[in-house]
Amino acid sequence: MTRNCRLSFAVALASAAIFILTGCSHRRPITASAPPPPVLTPGPAAEPVPPAPGSEASPIGSLPAGNPTDAEFVASHKPVYSEVGMASWYGPPYHNRRAANGEIYDEHMLSAAHRTLPMGSLIRVTNLATGQSAVMRITDRGPFVPNRILDLSLASAKAVDVWRPGVAKVRVDVYAAPKPLDTGGRWCVQIGAFKSEHDATKLEQHLERKYHTANVIEFHGPTGYWVRIRPAADEHGRAVEIAKSIAPSEGEAYLVRLD
DSSP states (O other), X not given: XXXXXXHHHXXXXXXXXXXXXXXXXXXXXXXXXXXXXXXOOOOOOOEEEOOOTTOOOBOGXXXXXXOOOHHHHHHTSOOSEEEXXXXXXXXXXXXXXXXXXXXXXXXXXXXXXXXXXXXXXXXXEEETTTOOXXXXXXXXXXXXXXXXXXXXXXXXXXXXXXXXXXXXXXXXXXXXXXXXXXXXOOEEEEEEEESOHHHHHHHHHHHHHHXXXXXXXXXXXXXXXXXXXEOGGGOHHHHHHHHHHOOGGGOOEEEEEOO
């Protein structure tokens, strides 16, 4: 190979290397999720107002096409169940993650998370300090913080003026649900959150021995490691018994509806 050929070959190799490195440098970096909103001091416990004897939530799924919107339905009906307690809101790192209803959670849509209302329940949330209210659906499970009854999406929190304070006392009125509120359903007990996977696994093994007839799993979520106990047939009564029997040393226990 002549000197000129070798020189041209070297220049070509250098150009190719620069092209490859330049192309790699334009790959979009993986960025960490924004930190969650600060955890505020819990407020007072929920104040449930049970439905009248024999009453039952209207099944949302049976409403025929062409019926009024959610807001119009709420305006023309009475609530079948109400409760008062503290609400907070959640966005990052949950935004664009799969919610408990199987859909992708969008913090910019009106929705809320509740531990025990049937998935898809139609509710109106009212800020008792400001009177602001909004209509939304239950799409997720939570909040898993003591003495809170509801977690609002970012859009919902802004609509009812919970966004800036972070937590506020609200009234939750349920107008319709796809399933009865107080009978049936699939239930579990959720315990956590643990910063250490080792601690969660250790508790899982302990609970497997303690509740040998239940299905005990350990899983990782955005806020840490959790342990979930599912009694045989996901039966409500047994889940309530397990939740009451959890010792404080084992962690904070939450009764959670799965459907």
